[in-house]
Each structure stands twice: as C-alpha cells, then as structure tokens.
Amino acid sequence: MSAPLVDVVVPARAPWSGVVPAGATLGIVDLGGNQAVDCLFYLAADTTERYSAPETIVRQGSIFLTTGSVLRSQTGRPLLTVEEDEVGRHDTIGGACSKESNTLRYGHHTRHQHACVENFLAEGARWGLTKRDLVSNINWYMNVPVEANGALGIVDGLSAPGLAVTLRAHEDVLTLISNCPQVNNPCNGFDPTPVRIVVTAP
Amino acid sequence: MTGPPAAQVDPVPSDTATPEGARAHARAQAGTVVEHMPTLPATAYDPVPAGVPADRLVWAERVAGGGYTHRVVRAGTTVRLADLEGDACAHLLLYRADRTFERLNVADTVKVQWSAYLGVGQLLLSDQGRVLASLLSDTGGHHDTLCGTSSRSLNEERYGSGEAHGPSPAGQELLLLAAAKHGLGPVDLPPSISFFKGVRVESDTGALVWSGAAAGPSHVELRAELDLLVLIANTAHPVDPRPDWSCTTLEVLAWSGAPTGPDEWPATASPEAARAFANNAEDLATRGAR
Numbered sequence: 001m002s003a004p005l006v007d008v009v010v011p012a013r014a015p016w017s018g019v020v021p022a023g024a025t026l027g028i029v030d031l032g033g034n035q036a037v038d039c040l041f042y043l044a045a046d047t048t049e050r051y052s053a054p055e056t057i058v059r060q061g062s063i064f065l066t067t068g069s070v071l072r073s074q075t076g077r078p079l080l081t082v083e084e085d086e087v088g089r090h091d092t093i094g095g096a097c098s099k100e101s102n103t104l105r106y107g108h109h110t111r112h113q114h115a116c117v118e119n120f121l122a123e124g125a126r127w128g129l130t131k132r133d134l135v136s137n138i139n140w141y142m143n144v145p146v147e148a149n150g151a152l153g154i155v156d157g158l159s160a161p162g163l164a165v166t167l168r169a170h171e172d173v174l175t176l177i178s179n180c181p182q183v184n185n186p187c188n189g190f191d192p193t194p195v196r197i198v199v200t201a202p
Numbered sequence: 203m204t205g206p207p208a209a210q211v212d213p214v215p216s217d218t219a220t221p222e223g224a225r226a227h228a229r230a231q232a233g234t235v236v237e238h239m240p241t242l243p244a245t246a247y248d249p250v251p252a253g254v255p256a257d258r259l260v261w262a263e264r265v266a267g268g269g270y271t272h273r274v275v276r277a278g279t280t281v282r283l284a285d286l287e288g289d290a291c292a293h294l295l296l297y298r299a300d301r302t303f304e305r306l307n308v309a310d311t312v313k314v315q316w317s318a319y320l321g322v323g324q325l326l327l328s329d330q331g332r333v334l335a336s337l338l339s340d341t342g343g344h345h346d347t348l349c350g351t352s353s354r355s356l357n358e359e360r361y362g363s364g365e366a367h368g369p370s371p372a373g374q375e376l377l378l379l380a381a382a383k384h385g386l387g388p389v390d391l392p393p394s395i396s397f398f399k400g401v402r403v404e405s406d407t408g409a410l411v412w413s414g415a416a417a418g419p420s421h422v423e424l425r426a427e428l429d430l431l432v433l434i435a436n437t438a439h440p441v442d443p444r445p446d447w448s449c450t451t452l453e454v455l456a457w458s459g460a461p462t463g464p465d466e467w468p469a470t471a472s473p474e475a476a477r478a479f480a481n482n483a484e485d486l487a488t489r490g491a492r
Contacts, residue, residue: 048387048388048389052350052353052393053309053350053393054348054349054350054351054393054394054440055350055353055356057348057349057350057410058349058350058356058410058440058441059356061409061410061441062407062408062409062410063348063403063408063410064407064408074353074374074391075353075354075355076353076355076356077355089408093309093312093313093318093348094309094312094313095307095308095309095310095313096309098310098329098331100329100330100331100332100481101307101310101313101314101327101329101331102331103331103477103481104310104314104327104331104474104477104478104481105313105314105474107477108477117329130303131303131329132303132389132390133389134329135392135393136307136308136309136392136393137309145405146318146403146405146408147405148405149319150317150318150319150321150402151316151317151318152312152313152316152317152318153316154313
C-alpha cells in the first residue's frame with residue numbers, strides 16, 4: 001500500500017486546504033472527540049461549482065450526512081461520497097461560526113474571538129476564493145438536531161476520540177477545512193482539539 | 203448556383219414594411235393588459251388587498267409560475283408576497299443593495315434564531331450579523347429554509363426540462379438571470395429560502411417531510427431593514443412530490459415606510475434580534491446615515 005498523499009495533524013483552531021484527486025479518499029479523524037470540522041468543497045477545475053447543502057439535502061431527502069451520503073455541487077454533480085462514518089450523523093444546516101454571528105448568538109464580547117469564517121476567508125484566499133465563494137458548509141462531527149416544533153440547536157456531540165469519517169472524491173476537489181475554534185457552545189466540547197487529515201491515492 | 207427559389211414578395215403592402223409603419227404597430231400595443239406584468243406606477247394597481255396602503259405602493263407586479271422578478275428597495279419598504287391561487291412558490295434571495303457581497307445567510311438565520319422553520323417575528327439575517335428583513339406577517343405557514351431552489355439538472359430529471367425559458371424552469375436558472383441584471387454571477391447565488399411550500403424534518407432521522415401548501419391563497423409580509431436587492435423566482439419547490447411541474451401566480455406588492463426601531467417589535471422579540479438590530483444601527487451610524 002502506497003504512502004498517503006497527505007497525512008497531517010491540523011492544530012486546534014487552524015485551517016487546512018488541499019486538492020483531493022478524483023478517486024482518492026479523504027479521511028478526517030476526530031483525535032480528541034467532539035471536534036467540529038467545518039468543511040467546504042469546490043470543483044478544482046472550476047471553483048464556481050461548489051458543494052451545495054440544499055442540493056445535497058434535496059437529493060438524499062435528509063439533512064444528516066452519514067455513510068452513503070453523496071455530497072453534491074449546486075448543479076447536482078457528485079463531488080464526494082461518504083464511504084465510512086464511525087459517528088452516524090454530521091450537520092449540513094448550521095453553517096460556520098463567524099465573529100459577526102457570534103455577536104448575535106452570545107454578545108458583543110465575542111466579537112474578537114477567532115471563528116471558522118476567518119479560517120475559510122484566509123485559507124480560501126490562497127486559492128483565489130473570496131467571501132462570495134463561501135456558502136453553507138458541512139460540519140463534520142457537529143450534532144444539530146431539529147425538533148418537531150422546528151427548534152434547532154448545536155448540542156452535545158455524538159463523537160469520541162479517534163472516530164473517523166472517510167470520503168471518496170469523484171472529481172478533483174479543492175477542500176477547505178476550518179478546525180472549529182468556537183468556545184461558546186458544545187460543538188467542540190468547549191475545548192477545541194486537533195484533527196488528523198489523511199488523503200490516500202486510489 | 204442552385205437552391206430553393208426566392209420567396210415570393212407578398213403583393214399586399216405590409217403595415218410594418220417601413221420604420222414609420224413598424225413604429226405605429228409597436229405603439230398600438232400600448233395599454234395592453236395581461237395577467238402577469240408590472241403595474242406602473244404601482245399606485246395604479248387594482249385590486250389592492252385590504253390593509254395595503256394603495257397610495258404608498260412602489261412596486262406592484264404579478265409574476266407567472268416559472269417567472270422571476272427583482273428590485274432594489276429602500277430600507278423600511280414592506281414587500282408583500284401573495285400566493286393568489288394557492289400554488290405559487292417564491293424563492294427569495296436578499297443582498298445589501300450597495301455591497302452585494304453581504305447577503306442572506308440561511309445557516310445564520312436558522313442557527314442564530316434557534317429555529318429551522320420560519321415564523322412571524324423572525325429575521326432574515328446577513329452573513330455580517332445584520333437584519334436584512336423581518337417577517338411581519340404570515341397567513342399560510344408553509345415555508346422552507348432547508349432545500350434551497352431547484353437546479354437545472356434536477357428539473358431535467360424530474361420534468362424533462364429546467365431551462366429558464368422552458369415549461370419547468372429551475373429556480374437557479376431564474377435567480378441567475380435576476381442576479382445578472384445587477385452585475386452578479388453564479389458564485390453570488392447562496393442557498394435561498396422559499397415561501398408558500400413547506401418542508402419539515404423528522405426529528406430522529408433528519409428525513410425531509412413534504413408539508414405542501416396552505417389551503418388556498420396566503421401571503422407574507424417582509425420589511426426591508428436595510429436598502430436591499432431582492433431577487434425572486436416563482437417556480438416549483440425542489441421536493442414537490444407531484445409528477446408534473448406546477449406553479450401559479452405570485453403577486454408582489456411593496457410600499458414605503460420606516461425600518462423597525464430599536465424599541466419596536468420584532469427588534470424586541472429576542473436578545474438575538476435586539477443585537478442584530480443594534481448591529482444595523484451601528485453600521486448606519488458609522489456611515490453617518492442617522
């Protein structure tokens with residue numbers, strides 16, 4: 001078996017990006033447990049085509065991602081498929097934390113805390129992406145139930161140290177990751193931890 | 203060289219054979235009234251529904267199923283969307299008029315307000331922690347924040363066609379045209395929300411459950427809390443289970459007014475709402491707008 005193309009530990013609160021080649025697998029390992037990993041995908045050949053939460057939700061008829069979920073672009077094109085999921089539920093609707101939305105959620109004292117949108121903007125800029133390229137993202141390991149009355153919230157996670165999710169790319173996909181720095185809700189167990197990213201050639 | 207014979211010139215003089223004739227022909231069309239069109243000036247719209255201030259109307263239009271529309275509206279404008287026949291579906295995107303890179307963020311909208319479903323008093327939030335619009339009234343209760351709008355490929359698979367000028371236009375194709383009229387392109391189309399067709403989520407599985415439409419006509423009223431670019435596509439919801447594409451007339455009426463003040467509902471509806479309106483006020487203050 002060949003060595004992985006990428007095998008890195010992304011520090012707590014940090015971004016990561018890279019192109020996952022068509023046919024390769026992308027593994028994300030929750031090293032410390034209950035660590036939200038915010039994630040966006042773009043078609044490497046044309047980044048105007050990108051992961052679409054609505055298209056993914058509509059085509060699979062469910063808001064949760066797990067084994068078998070096909071992550072689609074806004075045109076319906078499959079970008080990646082979840083091949084293995086040791087957790088059982090990942091979020092499509094909560095989006096990324098930002099300094100600006102933190103002011104609404106928690107108060108203006110959180111305005112200067114680090115946030116996922118900061119990571120997306122900084123890391124995306126390295127690939128020529130701007131604010132306009134950011135859309136509703138995936139939150140691996142984040143638990144966002146919707147109750148019968150529509151009540152929705154980021155609640156205590158279902159993950160545990162060492163649990164992984166593995167995706168297979170159908171296209172060359174630019175992957176943007178923010179290892180979520182949020183400390184005001186349970187999405188990271190109030191303690192952001194590192195995650196491991198492993199990209200393996202087919 | 204051989205080929206088909208040249209067409210015979212019509213011996214009867216045409217009314218439009220000269221610029222003068224064509225002009226007269228064009229001008230003779232003026233005053234035609236069709237079901238789906240804007241009314242200008244908007245104050246001439248008829249019939250005006252009860253409760254709508256006819257003298258303050260700035261936008262009055264009927265959009266056919268499969269159509270789209272768009273305007274820039276000033277802060278304080280109320281935009282009333284009405285499903286006249288019970289089978290419209292209005293897919294909506296909002297942007298700051300003078301900085302369109304600030305736009306509706308559906309994820310923040312549901313997350314900040316702790317609710318996946320839209321209801322009266324809820325706010326449509328931008329990615330910058332500000333209120334774009336407030337949902338002031340809702341007589342139908344069937345709306346959706348999760349499914350976005352239809353893609354061309356989805357409508358091609360479901361109905362055989364998804365192009366904007368075809369019989370079952372995709373919402374993305376319609377919104378792309380509306381966006382293009384304001385200098386925006388494909389990357390400027392984030393997930394949208396839709397009114398008059400509803401989806402619910404099964405709590406334990408996350409499965410989508412179609413809740414359909416209100417029984418008969420209904421309407422919603424949105425107040426622009428900042429100067430906005432409004433894009434609307436009226437087409438079938440992406441998870442509408444009916445085998446045939448179906449969408450009926452959307453009425454859009456808008457009238458001028460004032461944005462919500464800091465001590466007024468719905469700024470007072472929740473601590474999150476209060477802070478969102480405070481962010482609006484600070485932005486206007488630093489710009490010297492108030």
